[in-house]
Amino acid sequence: MTAPLLSVRDLGKTYRARGRQVVGLEGVSFDLRSGETLGLVGPSGSGKSTLAKVLMRLTEPDTGSIALDGDDWLALSGGALRTRRGEMQMVFQDPLAAFNPRATIGSALADPLRIHRIVPKAERAERVAHLLERVGLPADFARRRIHQVSGGQRQRVAIARALATSPRLIVLDEAVSALDVSVRSRILELLADLQAREGLAYIFVGHDLAVVRVISHRVAVMEKGRIVETGPVTQVVADPQSETGKALVAATPRLY
Numbered sequence: 001m002t003a004p005l006l007s008v009r010d011l012g013k014t015y016r017a018r019g020r021q022v023v024g025l026e027g028v029s030f031d032l033r034s035g036e037t038l039g040l041v042g043p044s045g046s047g048k049s050t051l052a053k054v055l056m057r058l059t060e061p062d063t064g065s066i067a068l069d070g071d072d073w074l075a076l077s078g079g080a081l082r083t084r085r086g087e088m089q090m091v092f093q094d095p096l097a098a099f100n101p102r103a104t105i106g107s108a109l110a111d112p113l114r115i116h117r118i119v120p121k122a123e124r125a126e127r128v129a130h131l132l133e134r135v136g137l138p139a140d141f142a143r144r145r146i147h148q149v150s151g152g153q154r155q156r157v158a159i160a161r162a163l164a165t166s167p168r169l170i171v172l173d174e175a176v177s178a179l180d181v182s183v184r185s186r187i188l189e190l191l192a193d194l195q196a197r198e199g200l201a202y203i204f205v206g207h208d209l210a211v212v213r214v215i216s217h218r219v220a221v222m223e224k225g226r227i228v229e230t231g232p233v234t235q236v237v238a239d240p241q242s243e244t245g246k247a248l249v250a251a252t253p254r255l256y
């Protein structure tokens with residue numbers, strides 16, 4: 001067995017809001033290997049976004065540890081964090097909110113190449129064209145703006161931008177939830193192709209178990225900040241053990 005790419009142990013986070021304490025995460029532990037997808041499901045408020053934000057170093061946990069490739073991910077700060085940040089990327093539900101509407105797609109893709117000093121200026125246009133090609137878009141998309149392309153194409157651009165820093169892991173937060181069924185299937189196919197070719201690991205946050213099942217190898221069910229059940233996706237779907245897992249399966253008529 002190869003060592004895990006990501007090793008998460010005992011993460012805890014409590015929010016303090018208006019004198020009240022709210023559990024964001026409690027005792028969250030899991031491993032993820034290269035080339036593997038972990039689906040993350042659970043009701044609203046169960047801690048999925050908090051976990052994603054902690055992994056991305058957008059918020060700090062109170063307790064616990066995260067190792068990426070054996071390195072202490074939470075110990076990184078300043079320049080070291082900036083250098084390695086691109087190893088984990090995130091794709092959101094609404095790419096329009098994540099892109100400057102006035103910038104061209106080409107400049108949006110060139111930004112991470114410049115910021116992370118991935119290729120010299122003279123090679124950026126070529127690298128942008130290559131990123132577009134990897135997500136199935138023609139090179140002339142570089143001249144368009146994000147609002148000039150369809151929802152599925154926007155999500156392809158968002159995936160291309162995530163790929164720019166050669167991440168080991170991409171957190172996909174409801175990344176296909178806003179798309180029509182046929183567009184959604186093609187994006188899921190693209191993600192699976194990229195994973196097969198490049199060994200990317202994904203954490204796929206979703207509310208629809210029917211969609212999560214298509215892409216995930218394993219699934220973790222969250223409730224009140226805890227992982228209450230985890231296992232191979234086929235097993236959790238066929239025979240959920242937790243009350244939350246049972247409720248999610250019961251609420252998903254398209255599973256069979």
Ligand SMILES: Nc1ncnc2c1ncn2[C@@H]1O[C@H](COP(=O)(O)OP(=O)(O)OP(=O)(O)O)[C@@H](O)[C@H]1O
Pocket residue numbers: 015016017022023024042043044045046047048049050051
């Ligand atoms: N900034 C914050 N301040 C206070 N409480 C917060 C904050 N962010 C999240 N919470 C609380 O932490 C808990 C976990 O929330 P989180 O957003 O991680 O859940 P989620 O599973 O992603 O929900 P959703 O599916 O609705 O996005 C909830 O009770 C939420 O109200």
